[in-house]
Every structure is written in C-alpha cells, then in structure tokens.
Amino acid sequence: MDTDQDTNNVEKLTLYWTESQSNTLLFIRTLVRDRHDAEDVLQQTALTIAKRFSDFDQSRPFLPWAIGIARLKVLEHYRRRNRQVLMLETSAIDEIASVCAKHSEERGPWMDALESCLQRITGKSRALIDMRYAQSMGVQKIALKLGTTANTVSNALSRIRVSLRDCVREKLASNHKK
Amino acid sequence: MKPDPHQILQHYLNGEDVSESDIVALSDWIAESPEHAQHLVESAAIDLRLEEIAQESSLRQLLIEDGDVRIVQSVIDEATFRRQINEVHETRLLEQQVKIQEAAKFIANAQGPSIDRGPRVIVIPKTIAWLGLAAILCIIGTLGLLFFSPPPQSPTLAERQPAVTPDKPPAPKPVASVLRVSGADEGSGLFPGTDLVPGRYELKQGFVEVGMLRGASVLVQAPCRFELIDDNQLYLIDGQLTADVPAEARLFTVQTPSMTLVDLGTRFGARVNQDGSSTAAVFRGEVIAKQITTAFDPSDDTQSARVVSHKLITGNAIHASQQEGIDQAPHALQPDHDFLPTWRDLTGRVQITGQARFFVQPPADIGPNALIDPDHMIVFQEQTAVLDAPIRVMTELSNTTRTPTHNTQVPAGTRVISYMLHFSPAEFIPGGGGQGANVRPSSTVSATIQFPGRVLGLISGVEGMAATNESLGLDSVTYVDPNDTVYNCKIDNWPGDGFKIIGDQQNILEIHLGAVVHSDQARVLVEVPAD
Numbered sequence: 181m182d183t184d185q186d187t188n189n190v191e192k193l194t195l196y197w198t199e200s201q202s203n204t205l206l207f208i209r210t211l212v213r214d215r216h217d218a219e220d221v222l223q224q225t226a227l228t229i230a231k232r233f234s235d236f237d238q239s240r241p242f243l244p245w246a247i248g249i250a251r252l253k254v255l256e257h258y259r260r261r262n263r264q265v266l267m268l269e270t271s272a273i274d275e276i277a278s279v280c281a282k283h284s285e286e287r288g289p290w291m292d293a294l295e296s297c298l299q300r301i302t303g304k305s306r307a308l309i310d311m312r313y314a315q316s317m318g319v320q321k322i323a324l325k326l327g328t329t330a331n332t333v334s335n336a337l338s339r340i341r342v343s344l345r346d347c348v349r350e351k352l353a354s355n356h357k358k
Numbered sequence: 359m360k361p362d363p364h365q366i367l368q369h370y371l372n373g374e375d376v377s378e379s380d381i382v383a384l385s386d387w388i389a390e391s392p393e394h395a396q397h398l399v400e401s402a403a404i405d406l407r408l409e410e411i412a413q414e415s416s417l418r419q420l421l422i423e424d425g426d427v428r429i430v431q432s433v434i435d436e437a438t439f440r441r442q443i444n445e446v447h448e449t450r451l452l453e454q455q456v457k458i459q460e461a462a463k464f465i466a467n468a469q470g471p472s473i474d475r476g477p478r479v480i481v482i483p484k485t486i487a488w489l490g491l492a493a494i495l496c497i498i499g500t501l502g503l504l505f506f507s508p509p510p511q512s513p514t515l516a517e518r519q520p521a522v523t524p525d526k527p528p529a530p531k532p533v534a535s536v537l538r539v540s541g542a543d544e545g546s547g548l549f550p551g552t553d554l555v556p557g558r559y560e561l562k563q564g565f566v567e568v569g570m571l572r573g574a575s576v577l578v579q580a581p582c583r584f585e586l587i588d589d590n591q592l593y594l595i596d597g598q599l600t601a602d603v604p605a606e607a608r609l610f611t612v613q614t615p616s617m618t619l620v621d622l623g624t625r626f627g628a629r630v631n632q633d634g635s636s637t638a639a640v641f642r643g644e645v646i647a648k649q650i651t652t653a654f655d656p657s658d659d660t661q662s663a664r665v666v667s668h669k670l671i672t673g674n675a676i677h678a679s680q681q682e683g684i685d686q687a688p689h690a691l692q693p694d695h696d697f698l699p700t701w702r703d704l705t706g707r708v709q710i711t712g713q714a715r716f717f718v719q720p721p722a723d724i725g726p727n728a729l730i731d732p733d734h735m736i737v738f739q740e741q742t743a744v745l746d747a748p749i750r751v752m753t754e755l756s757n758t759t760r761t762p763t764h765n766t767q768v769p770a771g772t773r774v775i776s777y778m779l780h781f782s783p784a785e786f787i788p789g790g791g792g793q794g795a796n797v798r799p800s801s802t803v804s805a806t807i808q809f810p811g812r813v814l815g816l817i818s819g820v821e822g823m824a825a826t827n828e829s830l831g832l833d834s835v836t837y838v839d840p841n842d843t844v845y846n847c848k849i850d851n852w853p854g855d856g857f858k859i860i861g862d863q864q865n866i867l868e869i870h871l872g873a874v875v876h877s878d879q880a881r882v883l884v885e886v887p888a889d
Contacts, residue, residue: 210402213373215409223609269385275395276388294407312372313408319372330374338368341404348404 193233196242197226203243204250207280211254211273215316221257225250244281251277289352297347305340312337363387363394371401530555533589537575538567540717558585561597573607574621576600587613594636598629600697603643612638617678620646626670627697635679639691640670647676649684707810708737708777714805723836724780724879732801735781735871735878740832742775742886749826751815751883755849755856762849768814773886775811776830779869782877802854802872811887812864816857818849818880826881838879849880 205222212218228249236245251273258267268276301309311317311325319337323330366380367387376384388395532553539550541564548559548566561580568576571589578584582597591611603610603621610621612628614636619628624643630636638647648667666684668676674688710716717738721729729736747770754764768774783801817826820838827837849855854872871878 206399206403206406209406210399213370268381268388272385272388272395274389275392276399279392279395279399290403291407291410294404309408313405319374334368334372334374337372341371341401344404345400 189233192238193230197229197246200243200246201226203280204246207247207250207277208254210276210280211268212257217257217261221250221253224256225253228253247277247281289355290348293348293351293355294344296351297344300347301340301344305336308333308336309340367398367401371398371405530557532571533586534568534570534576536566537569538565538716540565542566542580554586556586556588558583558595570607570610572610573604574610575602577602594628594630596630596632598627598697600627600641601625614678616680617647617649617676617684620648622646622669629696633679635677635682637675637677638670639675639697640672641691641697642672644672645670647678647684647688649678708739709808710737710805712805713803714779714807720778720832720835722834724778725836725838727785728782729780730782730785732783733803735779735803735805735869737780737805737807738778740776740778740830740835740881742773743830745770745772745774746829749817749883750822751817752849753815753859766815768883772814774814774830774883775809775886776826777809777882777884778831778835779871779880779882780877781871781873781879783873802870804868804870807867807869807882808861809865809867809882809884811885813859813867814883814885815859816849816880816882818878823879823881830881830883849878 201222204225205218208221208225209215209218212221225246229246232249236242254273255267255270267273298306298309308322311322312319317325319330319333323333326333361380361383363384366376366384369376369380370384388398532555534554536548536550536552536554539548542548542561543563546559546561546566548554548561548568554568560583561578563580565580566578568578568586570576570586570592574590576592577600579598579600582599583595584597584599585593585595587593590607590609591613593613595615599612601610601612601621602625603623605623608621608623612619612621614628614630615634616630616636617638619626619638622644624645625641626643626645627639627641628636629638638645646667647670668684668688670676670688673691675691676685676688678684708716713734714737715731715734717736720738720740721736724736745768748767750765750767752762752765754762756763781803783803817823823838831837849857849869849871854870855878857867857869860866860868865884867882869880871880
C-alpha cells in the first residue's frame with residue numbers, strides 16, 4: 181500500500197469523523213434510547229467507518245455516508261437484542277437518518293443557547309431535569325421520589341423539553357439577526 | 359381511540375415503556391412528514407445535550423480535585439473553569455483522533471504480525487480543535503476513552519444554580535466487584551462480593567480478582583495501587599495486574615503513568631514500577647500500547663500530539679517510561695516473565711465449592727508440616743505442558759473397595775494443565791505412636807472443583823507423583839520425596855478417599871480426601887481448553 185496515500189487517508193478520515201461524529205451519535209441516540217447501548221453502536225459504527233473508508237467516494241459528503249453505516253449498525257443492534265427493545269419501523273428510521281444527515285447546526289452556539297435557557301428554569305423543573313439527566317433516574321423513580329404519578333413526571337419533562345427547544349430556537353434566531 | 363403520537367413521543371423520549379402498537383403509530387407519524395422526524399431529532403438532541411451538561415458538571419468536579427480528597431472549591435472562577443475544561447476536551451479530541459488513526463492503520467495492516475508505527479505527529483489547527491470540542495463531549499464515555507467518571511458528590515445541574523434539589527446526590531454506582539480474594543490484607547477493604555465504585559484502591563498483600571461491570575476480569579497482585587475509572591477502564595498507579603477480557607469488554611483500557619493499553623480482545627498483563635515506567639505483556643490476542651505527548655505551539659496556534667503506538671500480539675511485551683519514551687518495537691515475552699503467577703491463575707481459573715482453597719501463588723513447599731489445614735484441601739495450578747510421554751492416570755475409583763477401577767493413559771503430545779491437590783490436616787509428629795510412628799487426628803474434606811477444561815484423570819501414589827514432578831510440577835515448589843513416609847499420596851482404600859469426574863464437559867471433579875496418618879496429594883490433569 182502507498183504509505184503517503186495511506187497517511188493522507190488516515191488524516192482525512194480523522195477530520196471527517198471529527199466533524200460528523202456528533203450528528204452520527206445524535207442519529208443513534210434518537211433510535212437507541214439506552215445510553216450505553218448507543219455508545220456501543222457508535223463504537224461499532226466508528227470501527228466500520230474506519231474499516232470501509234477506502235470505499236468512500238470522497239467527492240461526496242461524508243455525513244450521509246456515516247449515517248448510512250450507523251443506520252445499519254442500529255438495525256444490527258435491534259436484531260441482536262432480538263425484539264427485547266421495540267424498534268421504529270424502517271420508514272421512520274430512514275426519515276430520521278435523512279434529518280440527521282442534514283442536521284449541521286454548530287454545536288457551540290447550540291450548547292451556549294441551551295445553557296442560557298437552562299438559567300430560566302428553576303425550582304421544581306430544575307430539580308426534575310437534575311434527577312432525569314444528572315442522576316439518570318427513570319420516570320417511575322422520579323415519581324416515587326416526588327410522591328406523584330409517572331404520568332405527571334412524564335408530562336412535566338415533556339413540557340420542559342418543549343420550552344427548552346423553543347427557547348433555544350428563539351435565541352439562535354435572535355443571534356442570527358444580530 | 360387513535361393514540362396521540364405526541365403522547366407516545368413523550369413516553370419514548372422519557373425512556374418509558376411503549377407498546378408495540380404505539381411504536382407502529384409513532385413510526386407512521388414520523389414517516390408522515392420530515393417535520394415530524396425533525397421534531398423527534400430536536401427533542402433527542404436536547405436530551406443528549408442535557409446529559410452532556412451533566413457530564414460537564416462532573417468534569418468541573420474533577421478539575422478541582424485535590425489528591426484523594428474531593429473538595430468543591432466555590433472560589434474557582436468561571437473563566438478558569440472554562441479554560442481548564444477546554445484543555446480537557448482538547449486532550450480528548452486528540453485521543454479520539456489517535457484512535458481513529460489507529461483503527462485505520464490496523465485495517466491497512468490487518469494481516470501483519472506486529473506493527474511498529476513509529477512516532478507520528480498530528481497537527482490540529484486550533485480552529486478545528488475548537489469545532490471538535492463540543493463534538494467530543496458527545497462521545498464522552500464511548501470507546502473506553504472516558505478518563506474520568508462522575509466522582510462522588512459530583513455537583514449536579516441543580517447545584518449549578520440555586521434551586522431546589524429534593525435529596526442528596528445518589529451514591530456513586532458500582533463499576534466493578536470483587537470476585538475472589540487470596541491472602542489480601544483486610545485493610546484493603548476488598549472482600550469477595552464487595553461492589554466497587556470509581557475511586558482509588560490499594561492492596562498491600564495477596565491477590566484480588568476484580569470483575570469489571572463490562573466483563574473484564576482483572577487479577578491484581580500486591581503491592582498495588584489502582585483507580586477504577588469506569589466499568590471498562592482503570593488507572594494502574596503502581597504494581598501489577600493481569601486482565602482477561604471477553605469480547606463484550608473489548609477496548610478495556612488500562613492507563614499507566616507512561617502509556618495507555620487498549621485491549622482488542624485478549625489477555626494481557628501490565629506492571630508499573632516505582633519510577634513510573636511500565637511494562638505490558640500480551641499472553642493472547644492483541645493490545646494497542648500507545649504513548650501520547652502533547653504540546654502547544656504558540657507560533658502558529660496549533661496543538662500537536664506526538665503519538666507512538668504499537669500493536670502487541672500474543673507473546674509480545676513492551677516497556678515505556680516518561681523519560682525515555684516507549685520501546686521502538688515490541689519484544690518477545692520471556693518464558694519466566696513476572697506475570698506468571700497471575701497469568702497462570704487467570705488461564706487456569708477454577709471454581710471451587712466446599713472444603714478447598716485455591717492458591718493463586720503456588721506455595722514454596724508442600725512437604726511435611728506445610729500448609730496444615732484440617733478443614734480444607736489446597737489446590738494450585740502447576741503448569742501448562744505438552745506431554746512428551748504417555749502418562750498413566752486413573753479416572754474412576756470403586757465405591758466399595760476404594761481401589762482404582764479404571765486406569766488409562768493420556769497420550770504423548772497432549773497439551774495439559776496440571777493442578778496439585780494437597781490435604782494435610784494436622785502436624786506430623788514423628789514417633790508419636792499410632793500406625794507405626796505417627797499420631798494424627800483423622801479428617802475428611804470434600805470439594806467440587808470446576809476446571810477450565812476436561813479432566814483427563816488423576817495421578818496419585820508416591821511413585822506416580824514423583825515421576826511427574828519434574829515434567830508437570832513447578833521448579834519453585836518443593837515436592838514430595840519418594841522416600842518420605844509422611845505421605846501416601848494415594849487416592850486409595852482409606853474410606854474417606856474418593857472422586858468422580860462429572861459434568862457434561864467432564865470438567866468437574868467431586869473429590870473427598872481423608873487423612874489420618876499421612877497427608878494426601880494428587881495431581882489432576884486437565885485438557886487445555888480451546889481458545
């Protein structure tokens with residue numbers, strides 16, 4: 181193998197992957213809800229991408245190709261789990277893949293906006309976020325802890341998520357205008 | 359009533375149980391319009407970011423650690439924190455890039471026996487590094503590269519803002535547990551069955567086998583200090599360990615002060631010396647050994663990493679130190695390498711129930727008055743050997759006459775692991791009376807021992823034992839002297855003796871050893887299991 185070419189490919193792969201991994205992970209996490217399982221799928225995806233990089237047509241965008249491989253790995257994951265987890269239908273998976281392949285937001289501003297929006301959330305809502313995300317508690321467990329129903333917790337989390345999403349959109353739009 | 363897709367979506371995102379019909383309804387809704395898919399992806403993105411922020415909180419805690427004492431210093435200012443956290447991210451970015459490069463290299467050299475890559479300098483423009491920083495947050499915890507896990511009392515999202523936190527933070531989650539202990543000091547706090555959370559541990563005596571939650575078994579040999587980082591990664595501060603890593607724990611990582619070892623499905627050993635230098639040896643499979651040094655060049659605003667990595671394959675060893683770097687190429691593992699005790703134990707691991715104790719470290723002497731224990735027989739692994747001549751063994755013992763009923767030969771060329779069973783219930787008193795010269799209390803012990811391969815048979819009797827000591831025994835152990843009257847070394851007509859080889863794979867030995875006047879010893883030959 182041509183060593184220079186090899187080195188060049190390795191460096192290209194490094195850059196492509198650095199730019200694409202966050203969207204690839206987002207695609208996987210949208211479909212594989214367990215964080216550890218999702219990490220495993222991401223790992224498998226990264227290895228396959230490295231393995232098959234010589235097949236990649238570098239005149240085309242890398243992200244859709246990476247998402248395509250991640251899609252196969254997600255399906256493999258579902259097959260391995262043998263229906264222990266329910267799988268979205270492939271038409272839905274394809275639609276999500278299509279969104280993630282285009283989704284190219286800059287993570288920095290997004291994170292900053294979310295951080296800023298989080299400041300607005302206080303009291304019980306913040307405690308809920310803390311339990312769900314920082315302490316990785318399930319809805320049932322949170323409900324038990326707060327002495328309420330799972331449904332109430334689920335609705336509350338959903339409301340917080342929607343309000344955060346709206347807030348982030350608003351902030352990004354306002355930054356864009358500036 | 360038609361299920362509400364928004365309601366299902368909410369349950370789905372919250373990780374709640376969703377029925378099959380709901381999943382179908384949700385799938386239909388997503389497929390209906392790209393906007394629906396966008397809605398789901400955005401919501402999932404918020405989830406992901408919130409988790410990342412939670413992890414960032416853990417990093418904050420990490421940056422203000424002071425040795426073993428984890429203290430929250432409220433005086434740390436935000437700018438300092440940001441700068442420090444970005445430095446951590448940059449290091450991770452470099453690590454990630456190295457990993458990708460390594461993966462690509464392996465693929466390019468998949469058929470090669472051993473790879474010496476030599477040093478490589480990766481130069482990453484700061485702008486790209488910054489773009490990648492946030493991306494790296496995303497994969498914190500993946501690929502076994504998470505340096506740090508949430509420490510105890512990690513500040514949570516709620517703690518970053520004055521807010522209501524209903525309860526104190528939960529206890530840290532265990533990432534491993536103690537599987538076995540042999541001669542360990544009580545002060546280590548490492549007892550069989552103990553759950554281990556991320557943190558630092560010290561073993562002053564003996565051996566401890568730690569089962570990582572992801573599946574790797576790590577046999578730690580004293581004196582040793584190590585820190586568990588997460589369920590598939592640890593930091594070896596000093597001392598020695600041997601790891602057995604199943605496929606599901608691939609990429610198990612051992613960091614040392616002078617190199618990082620990433621498993622690719624293998625069994626390997628790592629040792630850190632007092633001066634911080636380290637040695638790694640691969641007994642089976644493959645390991646990446648890499649040393650990364652980073653430097654910032656202010657003249658062109660670039661961060662560079664000098665990476666030297668080697669792929670070690672079975673029988674390779676490598677040495678690294680901070681001062682002299684890592685060896686230019688792996689070298690052959692010496693047959694008498696220092697990892698032998700732990701390696702033997704991991705490869706020849708037995709599971710025992712009943713009155714037997716497994717010695718990881720073979721005793722120096724199993725002669726008269728050694729290893730006296732009225733309640734247990736002692737089991738230890740001798741060696742793996744290829745028989746150069748047939749060996750006569752017994753595989754059955756008559757229940758009535760207590761005599762061997764089936765003798766057979768294990769043919770030359772067979773690869774075996776030999777184990778020694780030794781039972782010595784009391785001190786031998788010369789001239790004490792009884793049968794001839796000795797008086798000892800009678801005692802019988804029973805145990806079930808599951809070996810890693812098929813039990814081919816037992817060797818017993820002074821002559822049989824003496825004849826096989828040289829080929830199957832250990833040079834470091836003093837064995838029975840054929841002229842010594844203390845032993846009968848027989849599984850024989852004493853009513854307490856008996857054994858059965860059972861199990862679908864014929865790998866379980868049920869054995870009873872009784873002794874009055876003489877101690878009992880037997881050698882068990884086990885077929886080397888296929889990889």
